[in-house]
Ligand SMILES: Nc1ncnc2c1ncn2[C@@H]1O[C@H](COP(=O)(O)OP(=O)(O)O)[C@@H](O)[C@H]1O
């Protein structure tokens with residue numbers, strides 16, 4: 001459960017992101033869009049990786065397929081918003097079908113299976129030239145507005161998706177679905193024995209973790225106006241998203257948003273100042289995270305805040 | 320006799336070449352407390368696993384209230400009220416004791432809302448005497464407390480048949496007396512119990528009927544006091560050679 005303080009800080013943060021165009025330069029607005037986009041992805045990942053404890057690396061498969069389904073639909077003359085909706089549903093259906101197969105695997109095997117999904121999607125998209133343009137990529141119809149207006153628009157769109165992902169997390173956290181997923185994370189056999197339909201719950205969790213990635217992908221395609229397999233299926237994105245969620249606190253409702261913001265900002269700073277070392281620094285963050293922050297940023301500050309603010313009120317663990 | 324609550328027909332479960340359960344036929348009637356005894360490796364836990372869908376019978380049938388449930392999955396068994404505790408306890412370690420039991424109430428006991436499930440969980444924790452530890456993580460409990468947690472979790476699932484797999488193993492004698500008292504109270508609620516137990520004191524004091532399993536097969540069935548004097552049973556436990564010596568020593 002979230003503290004009021006956390007919720008208020010999050011609301012303030014959303015307002016800051018949404019109003020960047022009023023006070024900041026284009027580069028900052030672009031960073032705000034990336035923060036909102038990665039927050040949506042990390043919050044989505046949280047459902048399967050955080051609540052359920054299944055280390056999925058399939059995020060970029062959902063994102064990439066979302067890019068293509070949305071882009072192809074728009075090229076076929078479907079209005080933009082409808083194209084995004086189609087991408088969302090298509091990616092959800094794909095996740096449900098693939099989930100039924102790979103969720104039989106556990107631990108490392110599941111992780112590898114989820115990476116295989118990325119590779120298969122990338123292969124299918126690059127080989128299916130007649131529809132996807134293969135390696136040449138596809139142009140997606142651009143919004144013919146002033147560039148600043150376009151940036152503002154997509155900032156609000158990405159923030160909207162981020163909020164949807166946030167609400168989804170909050171609802172799952174309170175619903176028996178979330179309770180069941182947490183049981184699965186702790187002891188899957190015991191969850192089964194206690195009456196949780198683990199197969200169905202995992203598939204629902206995996207599907208929820210995919211849906212909004214599809215929306216983000218389709219919106220991204222409309223924003224940048226050009227997609228190709230390399231850009232849409234970056235393996236780096238699939239690693240970054242879980243790292244963000246873990247950095248903030250996987251399995252908490254606010255952690256992934258915090259982690260995504262911290263990560264994107266750090267990355268921008270490093271990217272700007274140490275171009276050569278960017279990846280090395282990503283690696284260092286991952287290692288540091290594993291060693292020093294197993295519970296994520298949110299869990300340290302949460303514990304301290306809880307102790308300070310409420311004395312010894314019976315504390316529900318944030319996870 | 321009325322129709323049995325739970326009925327096994329020639330149930331066999333093999334692992335590779337080993338028949339862990341071998342052609343077992345048995346019945347449990349509503350409200351009975353039945354003991355299931357037998358030496359280590361006799362197949363007692365495997366039998367419970369077959370009844371609760373953890374393992375599927377290689378051949379034979381399991382019927383619950385007349386319905387064929389041989390192929391059920393564990394979560395379906397749980398929802399039907401075929402509940403069990405584990406010889407090796409299976410908590411959700413990082414969840415609170417309360418939420419462990421609430422999970423049982425919510426999924427097995429079919430209480431939809433988290434709040435209501437926690438309410439029900441409190442009652443069960445009160446019943447097993449764990450209420451003061453409700454807010455502790457399950458991993459912080461002692462073995463005896465974990466066994467009680469298992470019990471509370473199973474009770475929250477609204478059991479029709481409760482299978483207790485060595486709930487007393489590893490407990491000291493004061494703890495065993497406490498557990499015995501609990502088993503009696505649960506039986507008094509009308510829950511049908513299948514009690515797997517090594518301690519004859521416990522078996523003799525709570526069960527009405529005892530089944531004896533040896534090498535996967537039922538070798539004897541009957542009144543508890545008769546069973547502990549039964550030759551085949553003594554032999555199964557002690558081995559032929561020692562059984563003979565035991566008989567000589569006892570002057571039988
Ligand atoms: N999952 C399994 N795989 C292989 N063999 C098993 C499995 N479960 C139990 N067995 C074997 O079945 C036999 C009966 O075991 P078990 O049911 O645990 O006995 P008990 O509970 O009476 O001590 C043993 O020989 C055991 O090794």
Ligand SMILES: [Mg+2]
Pocket residue numbers: 363364365406
């Ligand atoms: Mg056993």
